[in-house]
Amino acid sequence: SDVTFSVRNLWKIFGKNADKVVGTDLEKADSGAIKAQTGATVAVRDVSFDVRPGEIFVVMGLSGSGKSTLIRCLTRLIEPTSGQILLDGEDVEQASEQRLRELRRRKVAMVFQHFGLLPNRRIIDNVAYGLEIRGVPRAERYERAREMIGMVGLSGHENSRPGQLSGGMQQRVGLARALAVDPQVLLFDEPFSALDPLIRRDMQNEVVRLQKELDKTAVFITHDLQEALKLGDRIAIMRDGELVQVGTPEEVVGRPANAYVADFTSDVARTSVLTARWLMREAFPEEDTDGPS
Ligand code: ADP
Secondary structure: OOOOEEEEEEEEEEOOOHHHHOOOHHHOOOHHHHHHHHOOEEEEEEEEEEEOOOOEEEEEOOOOOOHHHHHHHHOOOOOOOEEEEEEOOEEOOOOOHHHHHHHHHHHEEEEOOOOOOOOOOOHHHHHHHHHHOOOOOHHHHHHHHHHHHHHOOOOOOOOOOHHHOOHHHHHHHHHHHHHHOOOOEEEEEOOOOOOOHHHHHHHHHHHHHHHHHHOOEEEEEEOOHHHHHHHOOEEEEEEOOEEEEEEOHHHHHHOOOOHHHHHHHHHHHHHHHHHHHHHHHHHOOOOOOOOOO
């Protein structure tokens, strides 16, 4: 199959009237009106997109725009209200519990904002943990864990406890644990937003490096536009549960779909234009690219 995830007309509505809300007339009402009429929260509203193999697909939007809800629906950590999710062409909604567990184990691994490490177990136990619950024999899982710890630059820390490591190092452990199970898709839920800016930049570079090296598909959630532009092969911009644009960084900055995206990206767009002008001046110092001064 040429898509990893295919999401079709996905809705997720929280509240006891959720099932009644997805219908004909409310399709056109805005989320505020639905909330006022029924008390239900429309967290994800009629969202469709495809994630292609090998790409970093970033879901970006302000806090409360529906990003986490969307990513949790992908693995059916929560039930969508309606819509369809295909993982490698297989309908996740139709899968039995057992098949779903198998799909989750074989195909996806998640990296969380607060690392999700077991505090009382060593780094190597934490990295081996996902393999342990998948029934990989002990010797094999520790060998693999050691290899992954090396891959994320933490060799020598195998026997430390999470609390002895900095935030950035702990998130490297989170990354190693996710990579250890060799998933087809990595899901990142704001993994770096608790980190200092410089550490955060290191981790972003690390993700780009590992993703290239290991050829993984990644779905990456962030509220940070700079991070989205840096990491994303394509960016999906969400607003109030809706997907307002899906495109490459160049497209969302250069050809915003509407005023909201334009406003969101205006600082970056301005910086890009200034950089381009500056580069032109450097490259062609004789030509007066700005006209008479
Ligand atoms: P984001 O990840 O972009 O910050 P979320 O997906 O967490 O956004 O939330 C989207 C909307 O859904 C918000 O209005 C939030 O309050 C609401 N929401 C999320 N989870 C629940 C829940 N379990 N119950 C009720 N409302 C929820």
